[in-house]
Amino acid sequence: MEVKARAPGKIILAGEHAVVHGSTAVAASVNLYTTASVRLPSSSDKDDIVKLQLKDLALEFAWPVSRIKEALGGFVGPISTPTSCPAECLKTIASLVEYQNIPEAKIKLASGVSAFLWLYSSILRFVPVDVAITSELPLGSGLGSSAAFCVAISAALLALSGSVNVDQGHCGWMVCEDELVLLNKWAFEGEKIIHGKPSGIDNTVSTYGSMIKFRSGSLDLIKSNMPLKMLVTNTKVGRNTKALVAGVSERAIRHPDAMISVFNAVDSISKELSILLQSSAHDDMSLTEKEEQLAELTEMNQGLLQCMGVSHGSIETVLRTTSKYELVSKLTGAGGGGCVLTLLPNLLSGTIVDEVIAELESCGFECFIAGIGGKGAEISFNDLA
Numbered sequence: 001m002e003v004k005a006r007a008p009g010k011i012i013l014a015g016e017h018a019v020v021h022g023s024t025a026v027a028a029s030v031n032l033y034t035t036a037s038v039r040l041p042s043s044s045d046k047d048d049i050v051k052l053q054l055k056d057l058a059l060e061f062a063w064p065v066s067r068i069k070e071a072l073g074g075f076v077g078p079i080s081t082p083t084s085c086p087a088e089c090l091k092t093i094a095s096l097v098e099y100q101n102i103p104e105a106k107i108k109l110a111s112g113v114s115a116f117l118w119l120y121s122s123i124l125r126f127v128p129v130d131v132a133i134t135s136e137l138p139l140g141s142g143l144g145s146s147a148a149f150c151v152a153i154s155a156a157l158l159a160l161s162g163s164v165n166v167d168q169g170h171c172g173w174m175v176c177e178d179e180l181v182l183l184n185k186w187a188f189e190g191e192k193i194i195h196g197k198p199s200g201i202d203n204t205v206s207t208y209g210s211m212i213k214f215r216s217g218s219l220d221l222i223k224s225n226m227p228l229k230m231l232v233t234n235t236k237v238g239r240n241t242k243a244l245v246a247g248v249s250e251r252a253i254r255h256p257d258a259m260i261s262v263f264n265a266v267d268s269i270s271k272e273l274s275i276l277l278q279s280s281a282h283d284d285m286s287l288t289e290k291e292e293q294l295a296e297l298t299e300m301n302q303g304l305l306q307c308m309g310v311s312h313g314s315i316e317t318v319l320r321t322t323s324k325y326e327l328v329s330k331l332t333g334a335g336g337g338g339c340v341l342t343l344l345p346n347l348l349s350g351t352i353v354d355e356v357i358a359e360l361e362s363c364g365f366e367c368f369i370a371g372i373g374g375k376g377a378e379i380s381f382n383d384l385a
């Protein structure tokens with residue numbers, strides 16, 4: 001028996017970082033996916049092994065099930081009540097990860113492997129299993145690879161454990177609505193291990209797909225009445241969400257009044273943006289006027305992200321380049337490098353888009369037009385012979 005689950009990455013249209021401090025944010029799924037394939041080894045395979053393959057990275061890890069059970073068995077709770085990995089357990093997990101000798105150049109993956117071990121132990125409970133991960137998302141670039149990884153793994157493990165009902169409709173890729181809550185909670189526990197203090201927006205949009213307004217753990221699905229065209233530029237400057245989130249929190253401790261005002265301003269921007277996106281075609285404003293308002297809100301949000309200290313020279317280069325074409329951009333995700341969004345108005349000519357992409361790529365960046373607002377987590381079963 002093999003279960004495959006895939007989960008999308010995301011873009012944040014407004015509100016990153018401030019959302020960690022209780023502000024509203026708006027995000028949409030992006031059509032790049034992480035897929036987890038989980039297989040129970042056949043009886044002829046060697047048992048007592050948990051294998052994790054990171055296919056795109058050409059890495060493979062294996063642990064004896066008995067070793068994981070001995071180390072983590074005392075910490076796991078019921079599957080129906082997702083629980084955080086206790087600090088003492090994280091230390092034990094760190095030693096299980098160290099034992100794999102991850103090459104220094106790829107050490108950032110250690111937190112992902114740790115999240116896997118907690119999700120595997122909590123959900124599948126020490127059954128020998130082969131897990132293979134593939135991803136279309138750039139890692140550590142602000143497109144939510146960590147959340148897509150946690151959602152895809154949690155979905156596949158929950159399906160294999162029999163804890164979620166999967167409706168094998170005609171497409172064969174559906175998680176039933178009620179089960180999404182449990183899936184989202186487990187994925188959040190994985191994100192905590194990777195991020196330290198996530199808001200939960202990334203795992204929520206990866207689980208549910210579409211476009212969401214999110215605040216303090218609760219979501220509203222948004223149906224945009226505005227056709228949105230978005231250029232994503234990956235600066236390819238590596239960064240780490242955990243460190244950037246911690247940096248903003250430290251700034252908020254040093255300057256509480258100023259930072260509360262910044263977070264409140266972001267809250268207002270996200271709320272206004274969500275109303276604007278949902279306003280219907282016969283409201284007073286033309287599409288061009290709506291696009292101008294969206295651009296203004298986006299520009300204001302970018303200014304506030306600069307106040308939080310999460311911009312970067314590479315992001316500023318993208319902003320300067322796109323502004324030459326009168327286009328507005330903002331960082332998306334944690335910043336510090338990573339990806340930048342540029343709004344492409346509907347009447348903008350294809351020639352200008354090609355020119356701006358060529359100029360950005362001549363700086364060494366990578367560009368693509370994002371498909372946004374698609375499906376969230378999906379699962380399929382495959383009975384192996």
Ligand SMILES: Nc1ncnc2c1ncn2[C@@H]1O[C@H](COP(=O)(O)OP(=O)(O)O)[C@@H](O)[C@H]1O
Nearest residue numbers: 108109112139140141142143144145146149241
């Ligand atoms: N496919 C994957 N395989 C292993 N680990 C992953 C994978 N995708 C994400 N991760 C983990 O998530 C981390 C990146 O998360 P983060 O810094 O939050 O950036 P982002 O979520 O924007 O990509 C990686 O360093 C790794 O630990």
Ligand SMILES: C[C@@](O)(CCOP(=O)(O)O)CC(=O)O
Nearest residue numbers: 016017142144198199333334
């Ligand atoms: C900065 C933040 O708002 C988004 C982080 O997204 P990413 O990991 O950079 O894709 C953190 C969070 O909301 O958990």
Ligand SMILES: [Mg+2]
Nearest residue numbers: 144146147241
């Ligand atoms: Mg992340």
